[in-house]
Amino acid sequence: MKLSDLTIDDEYITVADDEDIETIAKKFTETGITDAVVVKDGKPIGVIDDFDIISKVVAEGKDAKATPVKDVMHAPPTVTQETDLKRLEQIFDELNPSVVPVVDENGSLLGVVTLMDIIQARTRPRSIFSWFGGRKA
Numbered sequence: 001m002k003l004s005d006l007t008i009d010d011e012y013i014t015v016a017d018d019e020d021i022e023t024i025a026k027k028f029t030e031t032g033i034t035d036a037v038v039v040k041d042g043k044p045i046g047v048i049d050d051f052d053i054i055s056k057v058v059a060e061g062k063d064a065k066a067t068p069v070k071d072v073m074h075a076p077p078t079v080t081q082e083t084d085l086k087r088l089e090q091i092f093d094e095l096n097p098s099v100v101p102v103v104d105e106n107g108s109l110l111g112v113v114t115l116m117d118i119i120q121a122r123t124r125p126r127s128i129f130s131w132f133g134g135r136k137a
Helices: 021-031 050-058 085-095 115-123
Strands: 011-016 035-040 043-049 100-103 109-113
Touching: 011 021, 011 109, 021 035, 021 050, 035 109, 043 050, 043 100, 085 100, 085 115
Parallel strands: 011 035
Antiparallel strands: 035 043, 100 109
């Protein structure tokens, strides 16, 4: 089974790699979405989530206004709609990302996939799956 066989409609936000952590934390609070795809020149280069902020900024006593996202983000690999679910499972098992960016053949962001998407794929009948892409909040 490939990613294109799934129904994916996860909301996500994007942030620039040079935005400060305080700004990102405010976006998380305003949207209720606690992870974001980090972009540079319109292409995804990483992911940041609330745990990154807590463990790499708050716990280390860094200044949230002076710390850019690129210093805190993690960088799971991107995947395409043709990525096999076994590969996705491997990414989530080995790297434990909050989300994995899904890109097209040009590397442009289409949406995100979560571990819950994979779990649901394994527990639902295959006939109801189709790709819709994520929803940018």
